[in-house]
Amino acid sequence: xxxxxxxxxxxxxxxxxxxxxxxxxxxxxxxxxxxxxxxxxxxxxxxxxxxxxxxxxxxxxxxxxxxxxxxxxxxxxxxxxxxxxxxxxxxxxxxxxxxxxxxxxxxxxxxxxxxxxxxxxxxxxxxxxxxxxxxxxxxxxxxxxxxxxxxxxxxxxxxxxxxxxxxxxxxxxxxxxxxxxxxxxxxxxxxxxxxx
Ligand code: FES
Numbered sequence: 654x655x656x657x658x659x660x661x662x663x664x665x666x667x668x669x670x671x672x673x674x675x676x677x678x679x680x681x682x683x684x685x686x687x688x689x690x691x692x693x694x695x696x697x698x699x700x701x702x703x704x705x706x707x708x709x710x711x712x713x714x715x716x717x718x719x720x721x722x723x724x725x726x727x728x729x730x731x732x733x734x735x736x737x738x739x740x741x742x743x744x745x746x747x748x749x750x751x752x753x754x755x756x757x758x759x760x761x762x763x764x765x766x767x768x769x770x771x772x773x774x775x776x777x778x779x780x781x782x783x784x785x786x787x788x789x790x791x792x793x794x795x796x797x798x799x800x801x802x803x804x805x806x807x808x809x810x811x812x813x814x815x816x817x818x819x820x821x822x823x824x825x826x827x828x829x830x831x832x833x834x835x836x837x838x839x840x841x842x843x844x845x846x847x848x849x
Pocket of ligand 1: 673684685686687688689690691692693694695696697729730731732
């Protein structure tokens with residue numbers, strides 16, 4: 654079975670399975686507000702390793718993601734499926750932001766609140782700038798498809814259940830700093846060091 658490492662945790666996947674479904678089954682920290690319909694981008698993740706074991710970017714990903722993002726390994730987990738044995742390693746945007754926020758509240762040794770806050774703000778700004786860069790195609794796509802998405806009662810129950818499982822798992826998890834260089838996209842590691 655293909656191995657996928659999501660936010661540092663190894664999970665067994667299946668050939669043809671979407672990364673989002675693998676993540677949800679394992680209660681990995683990932684967003685899925687639109688339930689995997691390619692509308693919310695909350696499932697965005699960065700492929701750190703094994704990208705050639707995944708399906709190539711599809712049309713929906715090309716609507717939402719810039720060329721730079723795709724080149725960098727950014728994918729929408731609800732649009733990408735496992736195609737090879739792996740291992741594939743990904744860091745979800747939800748988890749990256751969580752780690753950045755924790756580093757602000759409780760800075761790891763050698764860092765300070767200011768620089769960690771700068772990184773978090775920079776990341777949030779970058780996410781919004783990237784979205785604007787894809788205007789108006791992404792918004793037109795979202796508007797034309799939102800009404801077509803129908804959540805069955807079953808889906809709502811599943812969304813609720815998965816959210817509870819993910820939250821419970823997060824509350825039990827050990828702290829991981831985004832400053833762990835092996836787990837952090839390079840552009841977020843390059844903050845200027847504090848003068849002090
Ligand atoms: S879950 Fe909404 S875009 Fe992937």
